[in-house]
Amino acid sequence: MxxxxxxxxxxxxxxxxxxxxxxxxxxxxxxxxxxxxxxxxxxxxxxxxxxxxxxxxxxxxxxxxxxxxxxxxxxxxxTAPSPRIVHNAMHEAIMLHGVTYRELWEINMALEPTAAALAASKITPELLDEIEANLARTAECLDNPAKLVECDVEFHELIAKAADNHALLLAKEPLGELFFPAYGTVISNIGPGERLFEAHTKIFQALKKGNEKQAQIWMTKHIRDFLRGCELAGVNIDAPVNSNV
Amino acid sequence: MxxxxxxxxxxxxxxxxxxxxxxxxxxxxxxxxxxxxxxxxxxxxxxxxxxxxxxxxxxxxxxxxxxxxxxxxxxxxxTAPSPRIVHNAMHEAIMLHGVTYRELWEINMALEPTAAALAASKITPELLDEIEANLARTAECLDNPAKLVECDVEFHELIAKAADNHALLLAKEPLGELFFPAYGTVISNIGPGERLFEAHTKIFQALKKGNEKQAQIWMTKHIRDFLRGCELAGVNIDAPVNSNV
CATH class of the missing domain: 1.10.10.10 (Winged helix-like DNA-binding domain superfamily/Winged helix DNA-binding domain)
Structure with missing residues (x-):
């Protein structure tokens, strides 16, 4: 050499x-x-x-x-990067790494109840009113899957906003969006959203009273219910998010 | 006109x-x-x-x-984007939006206990061995702040790895890294890491037994302790992450 x-x-x-x-x-x-x-x-x-x-x-x-x-x-x-930038990066990584619905659900089980607990201690009267209006709209579309999904997504977005934590919003938003296809399937397959409505109502009442513990408990039940809903609706939650369920 | x-x-x-x-x-x-x-x-x-x-x-x-x-x-x-891409996007957004240590801590309170619970049900014998080795190194540097921070960071990384959830890794890693400066200050100001070592040991024992509940409880205590440590060490956790604490 x-x-x-x-x-x-x-x-x-x-x-x-x-x-x-x-x-x-x-x-x-x-x-x-x-x-x-x-x-x-x-x-x-x-x-x-x-x-x-x-x-x-x-x-x-x-x-x-x-x-x-x-x-x-x-x-x-x-400029400070818009949440869109983080959102897209996370969205692309999750889609291309074959992350499953179960993995997203596991994180939702961490973030959603925390968001609800934080919201209970920080929510403004304006956001309480918005959630109340959302509940009224939800009550009217329990038999309309497309509208119900819309109301449900809005409900969770309002809670995240009420939690008033920018880092939480950054992490939670893309995860929520990736769940949409599964939401749709579950809601259309298992029929009227009474169970969903009950959970949203209990969470709203806990937020109104500033009861962190109750907000967290009901949100945990609600997210756990979603997994049960997937099973009932025949959604394969071990499928990657980039597939059709 | x-x-x-x-x-x-x-x-x-x-x-x-x-x-x-x-x-x-x-x-x-x-x-x-x-x-x-x-x-x-x-x-x-x-x-x-x-x-x-x-x-x-x-x-x-x-x-x-x-x-x-x-x-x-x-x-x-x-290619599937490397976690680095999401990491950098989140890091930049958090720094430039003036997100505070408290906001990051609130998310850690959601993600770390969930990671510990998932790890308890999914950990491999190899990762259990790695955590045991990490504990042994931790025991030897309870009075050495720089080394203790290193061991602590590694401990939490191993737990996240054991949780075997790609989406969790994507969300958690940048948050952990942004905490480093605060870790350092807390650990050097409040002295020997016996309390930290006790929590890590309890978490390890829970993982070994596959006890999700105990892993979650001890991780929650451990993360809550960190907030108390900040108070004792005079760290202002309502300061933005981009400032020196």
């Missing part, structure tokens, strides 16, 4: 990625904050000693990550 | 985003699966009636989202 063979190939990192990492580092390190304007493309290219297309490429990548958006006079503005 | 003014500006979507959405749609719809090779850039450009740089741009964006990676002979291969 000649000495030359001892040299290792250098891993080339594209210039735009270096620019991207540098800007990302400044944002995450607090040197740049949401709302701050970046210098124009040409100016930044001179400062960083790269070409203008390289800067543009880095901007696009950071736009994709939700850390920049186009602001006044085509200048880039630093 | 002249009639001309009634025309609305057309929102221009860049061509690369159209290409990106089309490929993403094929992946999420199952027409393309992880492992599939995409046609070469030039061929795809002809098929889609766009330029080659447009295709390249779409590829880069999908690479950033973890849906493509470079494969043999520079062809693109469809």
């Amino acid at each position: 000649s000495k030359q063979q001892a040299f290792k190939a250098v891993t080339k990192v594209p210039a735009y990625q270096l620019v991207e990492e540098s800007i990302r580092g400044m944002i995450m390190g607090g040197e740049l904050s949401p709302g701050d304007l970046l210098p124009p493309e040409t100016e930044l290219a001179v400062q960083l000693e790269v070409t203008r297309p390289t800067v543009r490429e880095a901007f696009r990548s950071l736009e994709g990550a939700g850390l920049l958006k186009r602001g006044p006079r085509r200048r880039m503005v630093v | 002249s009639k001309q003014q009634a025309f609305k500006a057309v929102t221009k979507v860049p061509a690369y985003q159209l290409v990106e959405e089309s490929i993403r749609g094929m992946i999420m719809g199952g027409e393309l699966s992880p492992g599939d090779l995409l046609p070469p850039e030039t061929e795809l450009a002809v098929q889609l009636e766009v330029t080659r740089p447009t295709v390249r741009e779409a590829f880069r964006s999908l690479e950033g989202a973890g849906l493509l990676k470079r494969g043999p002979r520079r062809r693109m291969v469809v």
Whole structure:
């Protein structure tokens, strides 16, 4: 073996990625904050000693990550990523890794009762009114699966909102959405939603009284019921979320 | 007002985003699966009636989202996004939205006990051995804050692994990492980790017996203790995660 063979190939990192990492580092390190304007493309290219297309490429990548958006006079503005970004990343990972409905349900068993307990201690009168209105609409569509699914999803979204925890919203929202197909099947196959309505009513009453324990207990029952509903409706909850159930 | 003014500006979507959405749609719809090779850039450009740089741009964006990676002979291969992608998206959103330690703690109170309960029913002999080895190392560093934090983090990672739920790992990992600075402060300020060691031991014993209830109860106590530790150590848990505590 000649000495030359001892040299290792250098891993080339594209210039735009270096620019991207540098800007990302400044944002995450607090040197740049949401709302701050970046210098124009040409100016930044001179400062960083790269070409203008390289800067543009880095901007696009950071736009994709939700850390920049186009602001006044085509200048880039630093932004806090919208929940959509986390949502899509999680959605894609769950779909492509073959995560099953049971795995999602196990997490819902952790997050939903916690959301209900937090909501009981933090809910505002406005959100209590919204949940009451949601219950009234739910009562009217117990025999209409499509509308009932809609009301049910809204109910859980209102609870998550009332829990007033941004990290919880980030984690919970994509999981809820991925459940929709199963909700639909369960609700259309096992008929009128009286059991669902009873659980929602008990949870609402617990929130109204600020009773964390009761809110948590009833939400746990409600989520456990869903698993039973899947069995009754013949939904295979060990199937991956990306299949039809 | 002249009639001309009634025309609305057309929102221009860049061509690369159209290409990106089309490929993403094929992946999420199952027409393309992880492992599939995409046609070469030039061929795809002809098929889609766009330029080659447009295709390249779409590829880069999908690479950033973890849906493509470079494969043999520079062809693109469809991939399932690595947990890192979700991790980074959540990390950035939490940092930039000013989420507080308390909000993260509230979610940990939901996810950690659930992980422990799941682990009790699913843990493998290999992972039980790893946790036992982790406990032995923990016992030796109760007075060494830096090493104790390391052992603690590893303990919780092993439990999450034992819970064998991919969605839980996706949601839990970034939350755990964001807690590190607070762990460090609490552990160095309140001294020897006997209380932590006792909780870890009880959890291990519950896992060994396959006792879900006990695993959940002890993990709940352990996470609640952390909040008490923050108070004793003077950590302001209502501060945003992006500040120093």
